[in-house]
Amino acid sequence: xxxxxxxxxxxxxxxxxxxxxxxxxxxxxxxxxxxxxxxxxxxxxxxxxxxxxxxxxxxxxxxxxxxxxxxxxxxxxxxxxxxxxxxxxxxxxxxxxxxxxxxxxxxxxxxxxxxxxxxxxxxxxxxxxxxxxxxxxxxxxx
Amino acid sequence: xxxxxxxxxxxxxxxxxxxxxxxxxxxxxxxxxxxxxxxxxxxxxxxxxxxxxxxxxxxxxxxxxxxxxxxxxxxxxxxxxxxxxxxxxxxxxxxxxxxxxxxxxxxxxxxxxxxxxxxxxxxxxxxxxxxxxxxxxxxxxxxxxxxxxxxxxxxxxxxxxxxxxxxxxxxxxxxxxxxxxxxxxxxxxxxxxxxxxxxxxxxxxxxxxxxxxxxxxxxxxxxxxxxxxxxxxxxxxxxxxxxxxxxxxxxxxxxxxxxxxxxxxxxxxxxxxxxxxxxxxxxxxxxxxxxxxxxxxxxxxxxxxxxxxxxxxxxxxxxxxxxxxxxxxxxxxxxxxxxxxxxxxxxxxxxxxxxxxxxxxxxxxxxxxxxxxxxxxxxxxxxxxxxxxxxxxxxxxxxxxxxxxxxxxxxxxxxxxxxxxxxxxxxxxxxxxxxxxxxxxxxxxxxxxxxxxxxxxxxxxxxxxxxxxxxxxxxxxxxxxxxxxxxxxxxxxxxxxxxxxxxxxxxxxxxxxxxxxxxxxxxxxxxxxxxxxxxxxxxxxxxxxxxxxxxxx
Numbered sequence: 001x002x003x004x005x006x007x008x009x010x011x012x013x014x015x016x017x018x019x020x021x022x023x024x025x026x027x028x029x030x031x032x033x034x035x036x037x038x039x040x041x042x043x044x045x046x047x048x049x050x051x052x053x054x055x056x057x058x059x060x061x062x063x064x065x066x067x068x069x070x071x072x073x074x075x076x077x078x079x080x081x082x083x084x085x086x087x088x089x090x091x092x093x094x095x096x097x098x099x100x101x102x103x104x105x106x107x108x109x110x111x112x113x114x115x116x117x118x119x120x121x122x123x124x125x126x127x128x129x130x131x132x133x134x135x136x137x138x139x140x141x142x
Numbered sequence: 143x144x145x146x147x148x149x150x151x152x153x154x155x156x157x158x159x160x161x162x163x164x165x166x167x168x169x170x171x172x173x174x175x176x177x178x179x180x181x182x183x184x185x186x187x188x189x190x191x192x193x194x195x196x197x198x199x200x201x202x203x204x205x206x207x208x209x210x211x212x213x214x215x216x217x218x219x220x221x222x223x224x225x226x227x228x229x230x231x232x233x234x235x236x237x238x239x240x241x242x243x244x245x246x247x248x249x250x251x252x253x254x255x256x257x258x259x260x261x262x263x264x265x266x267x268x269x270x271x272x273x274x275x276x277x278x279x280x281x282x283x284x285x286x287x288x289x290x291x292x293x294x295x296x297x298x299x300x301x302x303x304x305x306x307x308x309x310x311x312x313x314x315x316x317x318x319x320x321x322x323x324x325x326x327x328x329x330x331x332x333x334x335x336x337x338x339x340x341x342x343x344x345x346x347x348x349x350x351x352x353x354x355x356x357x358x359x360x361x362x363x364x365x366x367x368x369x370x371x372x373x374x375x376x377x378x379x380x381x382x383x384x385x386x387x388x389x390x391x392x393x394x395x396x397x398x399x400x401x402x403x404x405x406x407x408x409x410x411x412x413x414x415x416x417x418x419x420x421x422x423x424x425x426x427x428x429x430x431x432x433x434x435x436x437x438x439x440x441x442x443x444x445x446x447x448x449x450x451x452x453x454x455x456x457x458x459x460x461x462x463x464x465x466x467x468x469x470x471x472x473x474x475x476x477x478x479x480x481x482x483x484x485x486x487x488x489x490x491x492x493x494x495x496x497x498x499x500x501x502x503x504x505x506x507x508x509x510x511x512x513x514x515x516x517x518x519x520x521x522x523x524x525x526x527x528x529x530x531x532x533x534x535x536x537x538x539x540x541x542x543x544x545x546x547x548x549x550x551x552x553x554x555x556x557x558x559x560x561x562x563x564x565x566x567x568x569x570x571x572x573x574x575x576x577x578x579x580x581x582x583x584x585x586x587x588x589x590x591x592x593x594x595x596x597x598x599x600x601x602x603x604x605x606x607x608x609x610x611x612x613x614x615x616x617x618x619x620x621x622x623x624x625x626x627x628x629x630x631x632x633x634x635x636x637x638x639x640x641x642x643x644x645x646x647x648x649x650x651x652x653x654x655x656x657x658x659x660x661x662x663x664x665x666x667x668x669x670x671x672x673x674x675x676x677x678x679x680x681x682x683x684x685x686x687x688x689x690x691x692x693x694x695x
Contacts, residue, residue, distance in 0.1 A: 065263075065300070065301070065302060065379060066379060066384075068303070070380075073376075073414075075418075076414045076418050090173070092160075092164065092177075092181055096299040096302055098299075099299035119167070122160075128156070129152060129156050131293045131296050131297060132298060134426065135290070135293060135294050136420040136422035137418065138418050138419065
């Protein structure tokens with residue numbers, strides 16, 4: 001089971017169940033969970049945003065920053081639902097994650113042991129010291 | 143110049159606390175070496191050949207006297223009593239211990255300096271015209287938008303893990319002293335129908351694939367600046383190559399897509415991104431703008447200057463060579479040479495830094511600039527003060543009258559410091575400057591820009607030198623290739639490779655043959671090296687470099 005990190009600390013993933021790629025999304029159905037990879041174009045979800053309850057964006061490596069732009073694009077497309085960063089993300093990136101529009105991070109147990117809750121909480125003050133917001137860049141926080 | 147607000151100070155303090163913790167977490171194992179690496183890089187800490195190196199940002203090259211004094215103190219306390227000013231208007235300390243870096247960062251913060259984003263795959267220190275605010279032909283002081291871009295790019299949440307580093311340069315006038323077309327983004331202030339906007343160039347760069355920046359937007363309205371920059375970076379972050387670090391810069395993406403296709407992608411993203419920007423508080427921008435208002439220039443007699451200029455030929459030579467026209471007729475822009483022949487280009491001792499800080503305080507409204515040519519500029523000096531200034535500089539070996547001449551060489555640190563270098567560049571620069579100083583060829587040769595890089599990454603800007611020297615390693619032996627006819631001004635040009643390389647001991651004779659050819663071919667002393675080269679082409683220079691016997695082999 002994975003650990004979910006939010007501004008309130010660690011919790012256990014409450015969203016068990018299937019996740020699909022954007023191509024595998026059924027044409028019309030009930031609420032769905034989709035997982036985007038770094039190379040995916042989020043605009044393919046433009047018509048499905050209303051019925052998606054959770055979008056995961058997978059980081060294959062913490063040093064590949066494409067996921068930050070994907071999150072920002074989804075928010076500027078109007079997605080207001082739950083947005084989760086998954087894969088390999090380190091606690092030092094938590095501020096960037098939240099400011100890019102993600103609600104939460106899913107991390108492995110191994111990483112949660114190496115970078116325990118207090119190291120993530122140290123960066124939970126992401127609304128502080130934000131140069132971009134002073135310059136008019138809107139943060140989408142849901 | 144820009145005065146830090148409480149916001150800026152709190153930001154830096156928080157950032158320094160984070161980095162101190164990151165160093166501790168590296169030591170306790172919370173961070174792996176691989177994870178720590180980009181974090182230390184985005185805080186300016188490199189691992190070099192012999193030691194760690196700390197690269198401190200000097201935003202758009204502007205420093206106060208107090209800041210310069212603190213750099214001198216840091217050089218004495220944590221380094222070996224000197225610092226190295228770089229082609230990106232930064233200063234590098236070559237010998238700090240990693241364990242001391244958090245304390246050095248706190249010392250920098252005391253004077254509103256930092257090392258944030260001077261390295262790593264992020265938006266780097268914004269560079270600009272070192273004559274900003276002092277030159278007469280400006281549409282706008284480029285430091286205003288440079289500061290705005292500095293703030294926007296600092297800790298930008300989307301752009302800390304880009305495919306590769308990203309450099310932005312800004313000029314406020316048509317005369318380009320910031321080499322904007324050799325940057326990932328180059329901005330030039332321009333006026334249309336009385337309104338100020340920006341020309342945007344993209345995809346320029348040196349390195350192993352030199353490319354001149356292409357025109358992306360002919361007139362970008364001021365209010366669109368940040369959303370448009372964000373759109374360019376957004377496209378780059380999505381589509382820049384991540385599979386090969388040598389093909390990861392934006393120039394490769396722009397060339398692969400073609401500039402028109404790239405522009406379409408930027409425009410498409412801009413249409414949504416501009417909606418994600420509210421207009422910032424007008425007073426916020428006004429406040430930044432007002433901080434770059436010109437100082438209160440004084441009306442005083444310039445007669446002390448006239449007298450020295452007529453009677454002291456050494457002073458006259460220095461004034462003619464090292465000072466430039468100022469927008470106020472009683473003032474001059476002074477360039478202090480860090481290129482004394484035989485010394486390391488760009489190095490300054492702590493004592494020299496202290497002297498320069500004092501001089502800036504007394505004679506230049508408390509302001510200094512670092513030029514990308516690795517010299518120090520005192521931007522606003524009253525003519526009446528020039529004789530005293532000159533005499534003080536002379537006492538501290540800072541009055542070398544060689545700006546723009548042979549010995550005013552740009553050189554990267556090369557194999558003496560850098561782990562990427564394939565050859566030494568500092569000793570080559572020293573040999574060139576010493577030789578042409580001793581044979582008195584320099585003043586008669588006039589302006590010629592020589593730039594030396596110690597590897598293909600081209601930190602010494604050799605591609606845009608009139609005479610470029612590139613140090614390579616050929617089967618374990620240093621070998622120096624020469625390029626000719628590059629140009630770092632608004633007429634940006636990449637130099638032509640002359641032919642096979644030379645051993646280190648052959649470099650000075652080769653440059654002597656190039657300059658001898660120029661002296662033979664120039665119309666008169668008024669025709670500069672680069673103009674002569676543009677008129678006659680590379681052929682006569684090649685013939686001189688490679689006499690027939692050698693060429694036919």
